[in-house]
Amino acid sequence: MAWCEPEELSPWQEEAVEQVAWAISEDAVFPPDMEALCAVAGMSPMHLERAFHLCFGVSLKSYAHTEWQKRLQQEREREQRDGGCARGRDRDREREVAREWLIAAI
Structure with missing residues (x-):
């Protein structure tokens, strides 16, 4: 998953950073907050941010946003494939709330 160089981390x-990435990717709609991610990694917020950036080349926030965008695109494609959804507007609102929460959490 990651492209870390051994001398950097x-x-x-x-392994801790990869677990954090998995935690974010697993639930991109409502990912864990920074406190939970730090607990997963066993690192302080500063060290986690630094290690994550060294490993993935992007910030935690950017990674989470990208994962959110991927999940949104997958859901849109599924809805188009399934012929739409009666709850479409409700889902759009849920996604917007989730997006706002995501950005505030990291």
Whole structure:
């Protein structure tokens, strides 16, 4: 998943950052907040941000936003394939609330 160079991060840091990325990707609609991500990694917010950026080349916030965009695109494609959804407007509002929450959480 990650492209970390061994001299940049220790193996436990690399593994911790990959677990954080998985936690974000697993639920891109309502991802864990920074406190939860720090608990997953066993790092302070500053160290997690630094390690994540070294490993993935982007900030946690950018990564989470990208994952959110991917999830949104997948849902749109599924709705088009399934012929639309009666709850379309409700889902759009849920997504907007989730997006606002996501940006505020990281």
